[in-house]
Amino acid sequence: MSLIVQKFGGSSVRDTQRIFHVAEIIAETYKAGNDVIVVLSAQGDTTDELIGKANEINPHASKREMDMLLSTGEQISVALCAMALEKIGVPAVSLAAWQVGIQSNSVHSDARIKRIDEERVRGELNQRKVVLVAGFQAVNKNGDVTTLGRGGSDTSAVALAASFQADLCQIYTDVDGIYTCDPRIVPNARKLEAITYDEMLELASQGAQVLHNRSVELAKKYHVNLEVLSSLEKKPGTKVKEVVKMEKTNIAGVAKDTSVARVALVGLQHNPGVAFQVFSLLGKANINVDVIIQSIGRGDTKDISFTVHKKDLEDAQQVLEDNKDVLKFDHVAVDDKIGKVSIVGAGMMSNAGVAAKMFEALYEAGINIQMINTSEIRVSVLIDENDVDRAVRAVHAKFFDEP
Ligand code: ADP
Ligand code: ASP
Numbered sequence: 001m002s003l004i005v006q007k008f009g010g011s012s013v014r015d016t017q018r019i020f021h022v023a024e025i026i027a028e029t030y031k032a033g034n035d036v037i038v039v040l041s042a043q044g045d046t047t048d049e050l051i052g053k054a055n056e057i058n059p060h061a062s063k064r065e066m067d068m069l070l071s072t073g074e075q076i077s078v079a080l081c082a083m084a085l086e087k088i089g090v091p092a093v094s095l096a097a098w099q100v101g102i103q104s105n106s107v108h109s110d111a112r113i114k115r116i117d118e119e120r121v122r123g124e125l126n127q128r129k130v131v132l133v134a135g136f137q138a139v140n141k142n143g144d145v146t147t148l149g150r151g152g153s154d155t156s157a158v159a160l161a162a163s164f165q166a167d168l169c170q171i172y173t174d175v176d177g178i179y180t181c182d183p184r185i186v187p188n189a190r191k192l193e194a195i196t197y198d199e200m201l202e203l204a205s206q207g208a209q210v211l212h213n214r215s216v217e218l219a220k221k222y223h224v225n226l227e228v229l230s231s232l233e234k235k236p237g238t239k240v241k242e243v244v245k246m247e248k249t250n251i252a253g254v255a256k257d258t259s260v261a262r263v264a265l266v267g268l269q270h271n272p273g274v275a276f277q278v279f280s281l282l283g284k285a286n287i288n289v290d291v292i293i294q295s296i297g298r299g300d301t302k303d304i305s306f307t308v309h310k311k312d313l314e315d316a317q318q319v320l321e322d323n324k325d326v327l328k329f330d331h332v333a334v335d336d337k338i339g340k341v342s343i344v345g346a347g348m349m350s351n352a353g354v355a356a357k358m359f360e361a362l363y364e365a366g367i368n369i370q371m372i373n374t375s376e377i378r379v380s381v382l383i384d385e386n387d388v389d390r391a392v393r394a395v396h397a398k399f400f401d402e403p
């Protein structure tokens with residue numbers, strides 16, 4: 001007997017028919033003698049619809065109230081699916097995060113799981129019940145509901161798998177695995193049999209929403225046996241693991257992210273400690289910064305540009321303006337019409353020329369690069385938002401279609 005965590009995304013539970021289909025997959029796993037913990041997302045576009053409703057009432061609603069609202073979507077899914085399981089004769093119980101005891105910090109809308117209590121879930125499993133847990137949500141030390149960031153149900157699933165030392169964590173979704181690129185942008189993208197945690201972490205962090213980046217981080221840390229597969233077709237998916245046979249292309253995939261914005265601080269003083277001041281202020285405000293570029297500087301001033309998530313742009317501007325007296329810059333310039341395209345692959349570590357090949361593809365497509373950023377296994381470029389999909393196709397074709 002094994003313990004298996006199965007997570008189903010929004011499209012997999014979007015209506016009654018899909019819920020019954022999911023219940024059948026769960027029932028099959030349960031009847032094979034396994035203990036099953038199920039994590040569900042909100043149905044279809046529920047989360048977006050709830051955001052729409054909130055915006056009608058107050059576009060600047062507090063993050064605490066947004067979490068209170070958005071967490072309801074997942075609760076509907078688990079209750080409905082438990083009813084479907086009851087109906088087909090499988091004992092099941094649905095639980096919200098506060099009932100399980102999924103504890104997080106208090107960063108509303110982007111909370112991190114700190115601990116998961118075992119007692120309640122273990123007790124239910126011992127009674128041979130399928131335990132359905134609402135994804136995306138947790139509770140902070142005051143008992144308030146938090147959410148884990150968009151796409152966060154994947155992280156709920158992996159955190160549960162890690163905590164309960166599950167034998168397998170299956171992420172069921174609307175694609176049948178992880179591809180070399182989002183198949184919605186590049187229809188001839190190839191399905192990968194396996195990908196390393198590190199590569200998947202980079203892809204997810206650079207916009208491949210097939211897995212929430214923090215879920216991959218946790219899977220790597222706790223050696224969770226992770227798999228992405230289709231909830232609609234029964235066939236092998238993609239395994240995410242420590243080591244994978246290297247692809248001849250040297251790269252595992254291409255990702256895009258259009259949720260970035262660029263902030264430029266113009267006319268900063270050219271003194272030690274300036275960068276420290278800027279980024280510690282942003283850090284204290286829980287604003288994550290990605291690509292950073294500092295200009296060489298003219299005379300005694302310099303510019304620092306960096307990217308943030310679009311949702312944090314207003315807050316970032318506010319923090320900087322509020323501290324203008326301390327930071328002593330001339331002005332802040334922002335651009336939210338940019339996008340990021342990245343290639344990721346462990347193979348680029350030992351192969352020169354991978355970055356050049358990407359830049360060649362962009363040159364041939366006539367696309368201008370605004371900023372470049374790299375890690376050991378990734379190259380990212382910032383470009384005009386309108387060029388992003390074309391860039392993705394050109395770069396993917398360069399690596400995967402050319403002989
Ligand atoms: P779920 O609702 O099941 O969590 P998501 O929409 O979050 O599903 O993630 C699945 C989607 O991720 C796919 O429909 C696909 O368009 C997109 N995607 C982006 N990059 C990739 C990739 N490299 N491989 C597979 N799917 C990808
Ligand atoms: N329902 C949440 C969202 O749409 C969480 C998830 O689907 O993983 O972001």
Ligand code: MG
Nearest residue numbers: 009151209210
């Ligand atoms: Mg998702």
